[in-house]
Amino acid sequence: xxxxxxxxxxxxxPSSNNKEFELKKNKDKFLLIYFYPKDNTPGCTIESKDFSKxxxxxxxxxxxxxxxxxxxxxxxxxxxxxxxxxxxxxxxEKNIVLKKYGAWGEKSMYGKKFMGIKRTSVLINAKGKIIxxxxxxxxxxxxxxxxxxxxxxx
Numbered sequence: 001x002x003x004x005x006x007x008x009x010x011x012x013x014p015s016s017n018n019k020e021f022e023l024k025k026n027k028d029k030f031l032l033i034y035f036y037p038k039d040n041t042p043g044c045t046i047e048s049k050d051f052s053k054x055x056x057x058x059x060x061x062x063x064x065x066x067x068x069x070x071x072x073x074x075x076x077x078x079x080x081x082x083x084x085x086x087x088x089x090x091x092x093e094k095n096i097v098l099k100k101y102g103a104w105g106e107k108s109m110y111g112k113k114f115m116g117i118k119r120t121s122v123l124i125n126a127k128g129k130i131i132x133x134x135x136x137x138x139x140x141x142x143x144x145x146x147x148x149x150x151x152x153x154x
Contacts, residue, residue, distance in 0.1 A: 001102050004133055008124045011097045013068075016076040016089045021066070024128070030063035031124045032146060034137075035103035037117040039071045039079035039089075043139045047119075048085055050143035055086045061150050062126070068092050068103075069117060102135070121146060 002009065008023060015021040023031075034051065036044040051058075051065050058065050067089045071079070076089035090097070098104035103120040106113055119137040123146065124130055132149055134142070 002100070002122065002130055002133065004130050006130055007128050008122070008130050009100050011100060013097055014073050014091045016073055016080055016091075018073075021088065021090050023124075026064065027126055027128050029126055030061065030150065032058065032063055032065045032121060032150075033068055033101070033124070034065070034119075034121040035068050035098060035101065035117055036119055038069060039075045040082070043119070044069070045083065047137075047139045047142060048079070049083055050139070051087070052083065052085050054143050054147050057147055058150070061147075061154055063123075063150055066090060068097060070095065070098070102133075123150065 010022065010024045012020050012022040034047065036047055038044055048067060055065060065087045070093055071091060072093065073091045076091060080089060092098050095104050098117060101120065101122060103118050105115065105118050107116045107118065121134040121137055122130055123132040131153060
């Protein structure tokens with residue numbers, strides 16, 4: 001399980017830009033990874049669009065934004081095109097990164113328990129250290145909350 005003030009575990013998974021994304025090769029800037037349940041669902045669409053609206057503000061602070069879900073690269077590409085998302089989405093179909101980062105676990109809906117993606121965001125600094133983890137994220141105003149936190153730590 002990941003912890004704040006510890007190095008973020010490396011991973012290498014497919015990206016919507018047709019390359020593999022490897023964490024250790026992206027250490028020259030802040031990195032926000034947001035884990036979300038599914039492309040084209042109401043909450044995930046709102047969250048992705050909110051990060052998209054603020055993307056230029058994140059980039060001005062030397063921060064890249066990346067979304068991760070179990071969806072296929074094909075699904076990600078459709079999602080990106082539909083909502084004009086300016087950042088990469090990573091495909092973790094085997095739950096490797098989701099488990100490493102504590103974003104996979106038991107959830108419940110309408111009294112039923114099941115395993116699924118727990119909406120989580122992780123902010124990593126340029127040295128690869130986790131500086132903030134948001135668990136059980138509520139979509140409303142989350143992107144603003146992350147941006148404001150980033151402004152405070154810079």
